[in-house]
Amino acid sequence: MGAAPSTHPGRVVANYGRRVLVRDSSGDTHLCIPRGRRLGVVCGDWVQWEPAASGDFGTVLSVEARSSELTRPDHRGRPEVLAANVTLVAAVMAPEPMPDPFIIDRYLAAAALMGADAIVVVNKVDRIDDKWAGRLDDWASEFSGAGYDVLRTSARTAEGIDDLAACLAGHTGILAGQSGVGKSSLLNRLVPAIDAATASVSSATGEGRHTTTASVLHELPGGGEIIDSPGVRDYAPGVVEPREVAAGFVEFADHVPHCRFANCMHRDEPGCAVKAAVADGVIAERRYESYRRLVRLMERLAPKY
Ligand code: GDP
Ligand code: ZN
Numbered sequence: 001m002g003a004a005p006s007t008h009p010g011r012v013v014a015n016y017g018r019r020v021l022v023r024d025s026s027g028d029t030h031l032c033i034p035r036g037r038r039l040g041v042v043c044g045d046w047v048q049w050e051p052a053a054s055g056d057f058g059t060v061l062s063v064e065a066r067s068s069e070l071t072r073p074d075h076r077g078r079p080e081v082l083a084a085n086v087t088l089v090a091a092v093m094a095p096e097p098m099p100d101p102f103i104i105d106r107y108l109a110a111a112a113l114m115g116a117d118a119i120v121v122v123n124k125v126d127r128i129d130d131k132w133a134g135r136l137d138d139w140a141s142e143f144s145g146a147g148y149d150v151l152r153t154s155a156r157t158a159e160g161i162d163d164l165a166a167c168l169a170g171h172t173g174i175l176a177g178q179s180g181v182g183k184s185s186l187l188n189r190l191v192p193a194i195d196a197a198t199a200s201v202s203s204a205t206g207e208g209r210h211t212t213t214a215s216v217l218h219e220l221p222g223g224g225e226i227i228d229s230p231g232v233r234d235y236a237p238g239v240v241e242p243r244e245v246a247a248g249f250v251e252f253a254d255h256v257p258h259c260r261f262a263n264c265m266h267r268d269e270p271g272c273a274v275k276a277a278v279a280d281g282v283i284a285e286r287r288y289e290s291y292r293r294l295v296r297l298m299e300r301l302a303p304k305y
Pocket of ligand 1: 123124125126127153154155156157177178179180181182183184185186
C-alpha cells in the first residue's frame with residue numbers, strides 16, 4: 001500500500017512543546033500534533049502530515065531524516081533536540097559583554113561536529129574602543145586563519161547586516177552566543193516583520209503572545225531562513241567523546257593524518273603533526289589551547305562507564 005492520498009509533505013516552522021506549525025507546499029500553515037508520543041518533531045524538520053479530519057489539529061505522521069540536529073542537555077543531562085536541519089551557525093561576539101573567544105571556539109566546534117558550516121560575527125562594531133580593538137582583531141585573524149569567514153556588524157547602525165544576510169542566503173541558520181552580544185537585535189535587522197511573525201505563531205499555537213519558549217523558523221527577505229528561540233540562542237554545545245573534539249577544530253584536519261599515532265590526542269604524544277603545526281605558527285596557539293581545554297571539559301562531562 002502506498003501513502004494515503006491525504007498525506008502531504010511539509011516543513012515545521014514552529015514548535016511549542018508537542019504542538020507544531022507545519023507549512024505546506026503552498027505556504028499555508030497548519031497546527032499539528034505528532035502521531036504517537038515517541039515521534040519527536042522539532043522546528044526545521046521536514047515531515048509528512050495529514051490535515052485535521054474535523055477542524056481540529058492535523059497530524060504529523062513521520063519525520064524525514066535530518067541532516068543535522070542542534071542539541072543541548074535537558075535537565076537530566078540527556079541530549080534534547082532543539083532544532084533540525086541547521087546548516088549554518090553564526091557565532092556572535094561583541095566588545096561587551098566581556099568577549100571570551102573560547103565560547104566562540106566551542107560554538108565553532110559544535111557546528112563542525114553536527115555537520116554545519118559556521119561563521120564568526122563581531123557585533124557592536126560601533127562600540128569597539130581601544131580596550132578591545134587589538135584583541136578583537138587578533139581573534140578575528142585567528143578565526144579567519146582557521147578557515148572561517150569573520151563579519152563585522154552593528155545592529156545599531158546596520159553596518160554589515162547585508163553581508164550577514166548574504167551569508168545566510170541558501171542556509172538554515174542560527175545566531176548563537178553569550179547573552180547580550182546582540183543576537184535579538186541582529187535578528188530584528190534580518191527579519192523586518194519579526195514581531196508580527198512571532199505574534200502570528202503565538203496565536204496559531206494557542207500560546208500567549210509573551211510565551212518565549214517556542215522555536216520559530218523565519219524566512220529571510222534575501223533568501224535562506226533562520227531558526228530562533230531562547231533555547232537555540234543559548235544552546236550549550238553537546239557533550240562528545242574527548243576523541244571527537246579534534247574534528248571540531250577544522251584547521252587540524254590537514255595535519256591529523258600526519259601524526260605518528262593513528263589514535264593521537266594531540267597532547268603530549270611524540271610525532272604529533274598538530275603540535276608541530278602549532279610550533280610552526282600554522283595553527284594558532286590560542287585555538288590549540290581551546291582544543292585542550294575542550295578535551296578536558298569533555299573528559300569531565302562524558303559519562304564514565
Ligand atoms: P542578545 O542577548 O544576544 O539577544 O542581545 P540583545 O540583542 O538583547 O542586545 C543586548 C544589548 O546590546 C541591547 O541593549 C542592545 O540594544 C545592544 N546592542 C545590540 N547590538 C548592538 C550594536 O550593534 N551596537 C550597540 N551599540 N549596541 C547593541
Ligand atoms: Zn597528533
